[in-house]
Amino acid sequence: MSNYRRARMPGGTYFFTLVTFNRKLLFDNPLARECLHGAMAEVRVRYRFSIEAICLLPDHLHTIWRLPENDHVYSQCWNEIKGIFSKRFHGLSEQDGHPSPSRQRKGEGRFWQRRFWEHLIRDEADYRNHMDYLHYNPVKHGLVERVADWPWSSYHRYVKDGTYPINWGGSTPARMNLATVGE
Numbered sequence: 001m002s003n004y005r006r007a008r009m010p011g012g013t014y015f016f017t018l019v020t021f022n023r024k025l026l027f028d029n030p031l032a033r034e035c036l037h038g039a040m041a042e043v044r045v046r047y048r049f050s051i052e053a054i055c056l057l058p059d060h061l062h063t064i065w066r067l068p069e070n071d072h073v074y075s076q077c078w079n080e081i082k083g084i085f086s087k088r089f090h091g092l093s094e095q096d097g098h099p100s101p102s103r104q105r106k107g108e109g110r111f112w113q114r115r116f117w118e119h120l121i122r123d124e125a126d127y128r129n130h131m132d133y134l135h136y137n138p139v140k141h142g143l144v145e146r147v148a149d150w151p152w153s154s155y156h157r158y159v160k161d162g163t164y165p166i167n168w169g170g171s172t173p174a175r176m177n178l179a180t181v182g183e
Contacts, residue, residue: 090111
């Protein structure tokens with residue numbers, strides 16, 4: 001098994017990508033979105049991280065978190081969020097939530113891929129690039145033609161506070177460097 005090393009910076013800001021198991025279109029379901037929101041809210045109460053940005057797509061999500069000073073336990077947060085989500089969604093939905101024997105041995109469910117991708121934000125330019133990437137993602141995947149048309153995104157909050165203009169993201173924004181952001 002690979003020895004994964006994750007960046008660990010207390011109080012850091014991180015970009016995350018989480019993908020559903022087998023790229024299942026899980027978040028087309030309003031109940032799944034509600035269960036995820038509830039799980040994230042519950043874990044945020046305990047760990048006090050802030051969600052700087054988020055974009056929820058049918059089969060994956062991107063988010064940027066700022067961790068509390070002296071804290072770097074984001075892996076534990078994601079483990080709890082995935083567990084709470086899986087238990088609630090399985091209990092309330094008709095979708096198959098029975099993991100394979102291999103996934104059961106590893107304490108994994110059927111709704112999420114095993115791991116997640118994380119990136120420690122290095123500076124303001126890196127932060128801005130990941131914010132743009134996250135918000136532009138529904139257009140990139142052909143789900144909408146304009147960023148403003150995607151409802152499950154923090155983009156709308158940033159339009160209200162003046163960070164983005166309402167018409168941003170109708171085509172690839174000039175300042176965005178898609179090549180430097182992973183998925």
